[in-house]
Amino acid sequence: MSGRGPDSGTDHNRNSIGSGGSPGSGSGAGGGSDADDCLFVQTAPLSSPVPAVVSGLKVGDVLEVDLQNTPSGNRLVVSTAGGQAAGSLTHPGHLKIIQCIGTGHIYKATVVQKTGALIALRIEPK
Amino acid sequence: MHSLALSTDQIVYALKEEAFLELRLPPASTGVGISELQWGMHDHPKTPAYWAAQSWMWGLEAPGHYKLGNSLEDEIIACLLGGYGIPAEVGIAAYERIRSECDGLYEALADEGFVLDLLSRPLEVRGRKVRYRFARQKAHFLASSFQALPEIDQGLPDRALRDGIMTLKGIGPKTASWVVRNWRDSDLVAILDIHIVRACEHMGLFEPGWTVERHYLAMEEAFLAFAELIGARPSLLDSVMWNVMRELARQPVIDRRLEPTADLPLFASVN
Numbered sequence: 001m002s003g004r005g006p007d008s009g010t011d012h013n014r015n016s017i018g019s020g021g022s023p024g025s026g027s028g029a030g031g032g033s034d035a036d037d038c039l040f041v042q043t044a045p046l047s048s049p050v051p052a053v054v055s056g057l058k059v060g061d062v063l064e065v066d067l068q069n070t071p072s073g074n075r076l077v078v079s080t081a082g083g084q085a086a087g088s089l090t091h092p093g094h095l096k097i098i099q100c101i102g103t104g105h106i107y108k109a110t111v112v113q114k115t116g117a118l119i120a121l122r123i124e125p126k
Numbered sequence: 127m128h129s130l131a132l133s134t135d136q137i138v139y140a141l142k143e144e145a146f147l148e149l150r151l152p153p154a155s156t157g158v159g160i161s162e163l164q165w166g167m168h169d170h171p172k173t174p175a176y177w178a179a180q181s182w183m184w185g186l187e188a189p190g191h192y193k194l195g196n197s198l199e200d201e202i203i204a205c206l207l208g209g210y211g212i213p214a215e216v217g218i219a220a221y222e223r224i225r226s227e228c229d230g231l232y233e234a235l236a237d238e239g240f241v242l243d244l245l246s247r248p249l250e251v252r253g254r255k256v257r258y259r260f261a262r263q264k265a266h267f268l269a270s271s272f273q274a275l276p277e278i279d280q281g282l283p284d285r286a287l288r289d290g291i292m293t294l295k296g297i298g299p300k301t302a303s304w305v306v307r308n309w310r311d312s313d314l315v316a317i318l319d320i321h322i323v324r325a326c327e328h329m330g331l332f333e334p335g336w337t338v339e340r341h342y343l344a345m346e347e348a349f350l351a352f353a354e355l356i357g358a359r360p361s362l363l364d365s366v367m368w369n370v371m372r373e374l375a376r377q378p379v380i381d382r383r384l385e386p387t388a389d390l391p392l393f394a395s396v397n
Binding site: 099 | 136138139140141144146166167168169170171172173176179180183184187328369370373374376
């Protein structure tokens with residue numbers, strides 16, 4: 001039966017589907033692209049923190065979340081209001097944010113924790 | 127400007143109960159093993175570093191998130207009813223119906239008429255009534271599988287069990303591997319569907335011309351070797367790749383380029 005019949009297919013619902021969510025999608029995240037599915041709040045660490053920018057951040061600061069194209073796909077970049085890139089988002093829920101930005105939603109990231117150069121962000125619709 | 131970020135170790139952060147955890151990965155410009163493939167940036171999709179980082183993070187949050195059932199029989203039902211041409215939600219709804227109706231009495235599923243009746247009735251998915259496609263074909267496969275399943279020793283090692291499950295009607299190496307990965311959390315098999323194949327081809331892991339129909343085992347070995355090189359459990363890596371590639375395929379290409387900075391290089395070579 002190798003490679004024949006249903007097994008020669010192209011897609012598998014191999015995971016905890018139904019909700020469509022992935023680990024770390026954050027509260028309210030997951031599901032399809034319905035508008036309400038994008039009204040979530042996630043908490044995530046700032047990846048690839050830029051020391052020169054992060055050093056000036058404090059709890060309560062509000063940052064922009066935007067998409068950046070790379071040769072291999074979209075990447076989520078977090079920037080200051082002045083346009084300085086502070087780092088990126090790579091937590092398991094980041095794909096949901098990319099999907100929702102793609103459908104016109106805009107998100108902000110608020111600094112909720114700062115431990116040295118490590119930053120935790122609360123990401124929510126703007 | 128980008129050389130610094132490409133030549134220093136990458137540190138991936140995760141949050142767990144308000145504590146920061148970190149994973150250190152090789153510099154982006156470093157080769158993975160002895161191959162010419164470079165690690166790439168961990169926040170650039172589809173690079174080896176990205177897969178390593180995502181597997182690590184998902185492993186922290188939900189290591190067994192791919193499990194669908196509570197028994198080998200459950201996994202066979204779920205995996206057989208899912209797959210090509212079946213939207214994920216519909217496959218799950220069909221699985222839930224079969225599972226609840228047989229209520230652990232799996233021998234009932236050897237009755238093709240019984241299974242067909244269950245699959246022929248409309249399913250409710252997100253508040254809508256939908257029909258399960260291929261009800262007749264899948265009822266035949268499922269009933270045939272459950273007629274033959276008692277012949278398979280469920281205590282076999284992972285790969286031997288996979289080979290045994292492949293003898294069931296309608297089940298090839300992908301579905302059999304899927305069942306074994308889910309049921310055993312097996313790191314000895316790979317589920318080479320289109321999403322995994324595309325992710326691996328993007329990195330050049332497969333020889334040109336390889337196809338799952340003719341080179342499944344060679345491709346599986348390449349996938350497993352890659353997982354080992356990046357320090358990821360194959361069972362998790364497969365699930366992460368599947369989820370991410372499926373999600374990326376849905377995303378629109380949006381060109382909102384930001385200015386590159388020294389610490390956020392735009393491009394990372396992956397080939």
